[in-house]
Amino acid sequence: xKIPHAVNHQLAGKRVLLTGATGGIGRAVARRLATAxxxxxxxxxxxxxxxxxxxxxxxxHSCFSADLTSTEELQAxxxxxxxxxxxxxxxxxAGTSQFAxxxxxxxxxxxxxxxxAPMQLCQxxxxxxxxxxxxxxxxxxxxxxxxxxxxxxxxCASKFGLRGFTEAxxxxxxxxxLRVLYFxxxxxxxxxxxxxxxxxxxxxxxxxxxxxxxxxQLLKQLQSGQSRWFVGWPEKLFVRLNAxxxxxxxxxxxxxxxxxxxxxxxxxxxxxxxxxxxxxxAKITVTRS
Ligand SMILES: NC(=O)c1ccc[n+]([C@@H]2O[C@H](COP(=O)([O-])OP(=O)(O)OC[C@H]3O[C@@H](n4cnc5c(N)ncnc54)[C@H](OP(=O)(O)O)[C@@H]3O)[C@@H](O)[C@H]2O)c1
Numbered sequence: 001x002k003i004p005h006a007v008n009h010q011l012a013g014k015r016v017l018l019t020g021a022t023g024g025i026g027r028a029v030a031r032r033l034a035t036a037x038x039x040x041x042x043x044x045x046x047x048x049x050x051x052x053x054x055x056x057x058x059x060x061h062s063c064f065s066a067d068l069t070s071t072e073e074l075q076a077x078x079x080x081x082x083x084x085x086x087x088x089x090x091x092x093x094a095g096t097s098q099f100a101x102x103x104x105x106x107x108x109x110x111x112x113x114x115x116x117a118p119m120q121l122c123q124x125x126x127x128x129x130x131x132x133x134x135x136x137x138x139x140x141x142x143x144x145x146x147x148x149x150x151x152x153x154x155x156c157a158s159k160f161g162l163r164g165f166t167e168a169x170x171x172x173x174x175x176x177x178l179r180v181l182y183f184x185x186x187x188x189x190x191x192x193x194x195x196x197x198x199x200x201x202x203x204x205x206x207x208x209x210x211x212x213x214x215x216x217q218l219l220k221q222l223q224s225g226q227s228r229w230f231v232g233w234p235e236k237l238f239v240r241l242n243a244x245x246x247x248x249x250x251x252x253x254x255x256x257x258x259x260x261x262x263x264x265x266x267x268x269x270x271x272x273x274x275x276x277x278x279x280x281x282a283k284i285t286v287t288r289s
Pocket of ligand 1: 019020021022023024025026043044045046049066067068069092093094095096097113140141142143184185186187188189190191192193
């Protein structure tokens with residue numbers, strides 16, 4: 001009888017490409033992966049931030065500076081991966097978000113980085129990842145990839161798209177050797193969130209996780225291999241509710257719409273957000289004027 005060999009998805013000794021490595025969530029994920037023994041290829045635009053991060057991490061890692069919204073730079077990154085021994089895991093984490101009413105939204109910027117870049121990077125790196133005996137793609141989505149929220153129309157569209165892409169890719173490949181995972185944090189204390197978002201979340205009582213809590217959840221998903229992972233209650237519940245009974249979520253959001261709209265339009269708040277660049281977390285102070 002032929003005994004199927006177990007696929008080893010352990011992190012120790014694996015090479016992981018992490019985009020958005022210098023951001024709030026990226027740094028926390030980098031620290032946890034490096035501590036688990038992975039060797040990282042850290043990617044972001046600013047080379048100084050990449051080098052500084054690499055110095056802080058235990059183990060041997062490399063950096064690649066690229067603007068992921070440029071097709072040429074994506075191709076250069078893929079070329080670098082293919083000529084330096086390949087990777088075992090791709091984490092598409094770089095992202096951007098704009099909180100504004102529809103008239104003010106910059107849709108191309110959000111779609112380019114949050115949706116097109118991960119799709120193209122998967123496409124470019126798939127042939128190499130498929131040669132590995134055990135490989136993983138993780139696309140970092142958001143609770144807003146399942147719940148349309150006022151003031152985030154561009155971001156929601158990009159993350160809904162990313163969730164759809166991830167699901168289709170997972171079903172297309174359907175292989176134990178190459179896992180395709182979707183990881184969805186809820187609001188997190190990083191510089192991606194503008195002062196208005198922070199103030200709105202405080203007012204509405206929306207919890208904002210620390211980047212390290214989010215990274216710990218991602219490591220749990222990697223360990224379990226679960227295809228879809230949503231961080232936090234009640235967001236987890238709202239994601240399911242929105243799929244089955246969207247009218248209920250319409251009503252819940254409608255009751256808060258006036259407040260949300262006020263912040264999205266630039267409410268009269270004075271907010272200070274201080275970012276701790278050594279750990280990626282943000283300290284937030286809100287004062288009403
Ligand atoms: N923070 C939240 O509330 C939250 C909630 C749910 C989901 N998420 C998702 O989690 C992921 C990480 O978010 P975060 O909060 O950690 O963001 P962040 O702190 O703003 O960090 C963004 C990272 O992406 C890099 N980046 C930005 N534009 C880039 C570009 N054009 N090319 C290459 N790299 C670029 C930045 O470095 P450079 O500027 O040097 O390029 C930085 O490393 C995103 O996908 C986001 O959508 C975040």
